[in-house]
Amino acid sequence: MLKLEARPQPSRVMSIASPVLALIITIVIGTVLFAALGKDPLGGMYLLFVEPVRTPYALSELALKATPLLLIALGLSMCFRSNVWNIGAEGQFIIGAICAGGVAMQAGPDTGRWIVVPVLLAAVLGGMLWAAIAALLRDRFNASEILVTLMLVYVADMFLSYLVYGPWKDPAGYNFPQTISFLPSTQTPRLFMGLRVDVGALIALVLVGAFWLLIFRTYAGFQLQVGGLAPAAARYAGFSSRRMLWTALLMSGAMAGLAGGLEAAGPLGQLTPTVPAGYGFAAIIVAFVGRLHPVGAIFSAVLMSMFYIGGELAQSRLGVPKALTGVFQGLLLFTLLACDTLVHYRLGWRHARTRASHAIGTVAVVKSKEA
Amino acid sequence: MEALALLLGATLNAGTVIAIAALGLLINERSGIVNLGAEGMMLVAAIAGFATSVNTGSDWLGFAAGAGAGAAMAFAFGVLVIWLNTNQYATGLALSLFGVGFSAFAGVPYTQQKLSERPQFAIPYLSDVPLLGPALFKQHPLVYFTVLLTLALMWFLYRSRAGLVLRAVGESPSSAHALGYPVRQIRLAAVMAGGALCGLAGAYISLVYTPLWVEGMIAGKGWIALALTTFATWRPARVLAGAYLFGGVTMLQFHLQGQGVQVPSQFLTMLPYLATIVVLVLISRNANFIRANMPASIGKPFFPGS
Numbered sequence: 290m291l292k293l294e295a296r297p298q299p300s301r302v303m304s305i306a307s308p309v310l311a312l313i314i315t316i317v318i319g320t321v322l323f324a325a326l327g328k329d330p331l332g333g334m335y336l337l338f339v340e341p342v343r344t345p346y347a348l349s350e351l352a353l354k355a356t357p358l359l360l361i362a363l364g365l366s367m368c369f370r371s372n373v374w375n376i377g378a379e380g381q382f383i384i385g386a387i388c389a390g391g392v393a394m395q396a397g398p399d400t401g402r403w404i405v406v407p408v409l410l411a412a413v414l415g416g417m418l419w420a421a422i423a424a425l426l427r428d429r430f431n432a433s434e435i436l437v438t439l440m441l442v443y444v445a446d447m448f449l450s451y452l453v454y455g456p457w458k459d460p461a462g463y464n465f466p467q468t469i470s471f472l473p474s475t476q477t478p479r480l481f482m483g484l485r486v487d488v489g490a491l492i493a494l495v496l497v498g499a500f501w502l503l504i505f506r507t508y509a510g511f512q513l514q515v516g517g518l519a520p521a522a523a524r525y526a527g528f529s530s531r532r533m534l535w536t537a538l539l540m541s542g543a544m545a546g547l548a549g550g551l552e553a554a555g556p557l558g559q560l561t562p563t564v565p566a567g568y569g570f571a572a573i574i575v576a577f578v579g580r581l582h583p584v585g586a587i588f589s590a591v592l593m594s595m596f597y598i599g600g601e602l603a604q605s606r607l608g609v610p611k612a613l614t615g616v617f618q619g620l621l622l623f624t625l626l627a628c629d630t631l632v633h634y635r636l637g638w639r640h641a642r643t644r645a646s647h648a649i650g651t652v653a654v655v656k657s658k659e660a
Numbered sequence: 661m662e663a664l665a666l667l668l669g670a671t672l673n674a675g676t677v678i679a680i681a682a683l684g685l686l687i688n689e690r691s692g693i694v695n696l697g698a699e700g701m702m703l704v705a706a707i708a709g710f711a712t713s714v715n716t717g718s719d720w721l722g723f724a725a726g727a728g729a730g731a732a733m734a735f736a737f738g739v740l741v742i743w744l745n746t747n748q749y750a751t752g753l754a755l756s757l758f759g760v761g762f763s764a765f766a767g768v769p770y771t772q773q774k775l776s777e778r779p780q781f782a783i784p785y786l787s788d789v790p791l792l793g794p795a796l797f798k799q800h801p802l803v804y805f806t807v808l809l810t811l812a813l814m815w816f817l818y819r820s821r822a823g824l825v826l827r828a829v830g831e832s833p834s835s836a837h838a839l840g841y842p843v844r845q846i847r848l849a850a851v852m853a854g855g856a857l858c859g860l861a862g863a864y865i866s867l868v869y870t871p872l873w874v875e876g877m878i879a880g881k882g883w884i885a886l887a888l889t890t891f892a893t894w895r896p897a898r899v900l901a902g903a904y905l906f907g908g909v910t911m912l913q914f915h916l917q918g919q920g921v922q923v924p925s926q927f928l929t930m931l932p933y934l935a936t937i938v939v940l941v942l943i944s945r946n947a948n949f950i951r952a953n954m955p956a957s958i959g960k961p962f963f964p965g966s
Contacts, residue, residue, distance in 0.1 A: 295963075374749055392887070427935070432944040435696070435749070436887045440933040443880050447933075451926035570757055577750060612769040612875075617762020619700075622754040623736070630744040 293634040305634045308578050308589070318620055328607050336601030336606065347598075349484035351555060354597050357382070357548035359590035361572035363500045366581040370504065372536040376425065377438025378545040379569025380445035381416040385549025387449055388415030390468060390560040392473040393553070394457070408475055409550045416546015417539050419445065424538040428531055430496030434538065442569070444638045450562050457560065468560040471633035477555040489551035496544075499602050500583040513537065531579035545569060567615075574622040593618065661791060667915050669795035675907025676803045677861050677869055681885035682892070682899045683809055684857025689889055690817065691850035692830040692957035696752025697737055699731045699882030700759020701855050702862030707767040709863025710873045714773050722803075723863045724959045730859020731852045733759065738851040742844050745961045756882070775871050790798045800868045802860075806900070813896040826850060830955035833962035843962060858882065880933060887936050893953035909935045
């Protein structure tokens with residue numbers, strides 16, 4: 290019978306191979322699903338993996354969707370590394386978009402391009418503020434940040450709905466629930482003529498470097514990681530778990546807020562009830578698939594963006610519901626977690642394990658723990 | 661008075677949804693495992709129940725399908741968490757995200773569908789009592805089932821041998837293992853029981869509470885149920901009382917809207933979520949109170965023989 294045996298050390302090979310393996314399993318299940326729906330599986334895979342990278346326009350759309358996912362996932366990677374569970378990035382994203390929109394609507398006909406900076410700053414602050422509520426309640430009252438951040442998603446969603454149906458509704462918008470279209474001066478600058486991808490993609494790439502430095506090359510990042518992996522060791526070393534909590538939540542909130550601001554001042558250009566597109570939740574998957582590593586997050590954000598675009602294409606061309614995207618995303622995380630078992634354990638045969646090898650294994654484990 | 665009686669009836673109805681799910685999660689957490697997938701299981705169960713009822717015309721088959729769907733998802737979660745030692749939070753989240761996607765996908769053909777004529781239930785004689793009669797005795801049978809379930813669970817946990825074993829597994833899996841109890845199988849059974857009850861709650865939502873299918877219709881009730889098990893410090897009677905309290909808050913907003921209160925409806929819709937945060941803060945403030953009641957091994961993996 291197959292049995293799991295603890296590895297003396299986590300396998301580096303498996304930690305890279307596991308997401309690839311998970312992707313393959315997800316694709317296999319996806320192929321079966323397409324066939325079961327009576328659609329051509331190869332055509333489906335073509336839409337998912339080839340179509341989104343075929344033309345410059347498609348690449349621009351791919352980058353446009355990957356940007357918010359990457360930004361949010363960077364913050365969440367750091368957060369999850371420190372064992373703080375912010376799963377309400379969607380709410381921080383919404384508040385970021387609202388704050389950006391609030392500033393953008395102050396622009397007049399002769400406002401300069403500088404307005405983009407306060408627009409994005411407002412978004413960052415908004416996201417931070419929303420996450421700070423969870424940090425405060427966790428810090429002062431020990432309230433679970435999982436539940437608080439999540440409940441605040443619903444609250445943020447309702448608040449957005451209140452604004453676009455109420456005080457911020459465009460008076461000339463034929464009663465549609467939407468704000469006025471923001472003036473062109475508030476639009477985030479685009480990178481290429483005729484393509485929608487904007488400066489957000491560059492900001493995200495710069496922040497990848499910044500987060501890499503922060504996590505792997507600073508003392509604060511080190512403290513954060515120790516706190517996440519071995520809370521007892523962190524306490525013994527005198528690292529403040531409170532500061533870790535605040536840092537993790539404020540940083541991830543800021544990133545989600547920034548993503549929301551870039552979305553509002555970029556491709557959307559106005560606020561509507563459909564601002565929350567689920568990026569905050571999808572970014573959780575992006576963070577895990579990217580191994581909670583800033584560079585890994587780039588790959589997984591692009592992959593997840595492919596799922597989004599592929600889902601839309603599958604709907605328009607094959608008549609498969611767009612919701613398929615969510616199925617793929619969920620499946621990917623689920624299979625990834627299963628494959629990740631192989632990072633810490635290896636498969637062995639139960640009867641092959643003698644008492645002696647067990648003893649050696651135990652010694653190895655004890656030694657690796659001491660080391 | 662008439663309005664208050666109506667509010668009471670609606671409160672019982674809304675409370676039942678949360679109570680069934682939270683009681684299931686309570687069993688599940690008593691074994692030492694947190695399943696953050698409640699929302700996803702309820703969504704999939706809601707569409708499974710709805711689709712079954714539309715196609716067969718039987719609500720009871722619908723409830724069975726919902727419970728089955730919940731248990732099946734919980735089984736997948738359980739295998740990962742119990743045998744493959746995956747992180748419970750991450751795996752539960754994956755289940756929720758998958759449930760959101762899968763239910764939306766599977767539900768596409770059912771968004772415009774209607775259920776057969778909704779049956780009316782009434783307990784003879786008692787339901788004719790003025791005011792309270794219709795509020796208390798014209799409810800769906802599952803409302804009464806929930807009260808019985810609470811009592812049964814109290815007996816099970818505190819008076820039966822099997823309940824003692826379940827609690828032992830949650831408090832100290834290694835001791836239970838040393839005594840020869842199959843810790844993993846017991847945990848899997850508890851997780852699946854939790855999934856089945858979450859599924860039943862999900863099916864109740866799409867068949868009785870708001871009898872239709874809308875994408876994302878659980879709207880956070882799974883998460884509220886998860887929070888409720890903590891507020892209620894893992895005790896069945898408190899779970900039931902807490903669930904009715906939440907049902908009351910949820911229904912109060914509709915009541916206030918009906919009364920023409922001059923508050924934008926969005927703020928009223930926020931009420932249950934804000935109430936969850938407030939209660940969570942009030943209860944969690946006293947860390948010792950929570951810790952004294954919390955199953956000691958909750959959230960921690962158990963790997964026998966290591």
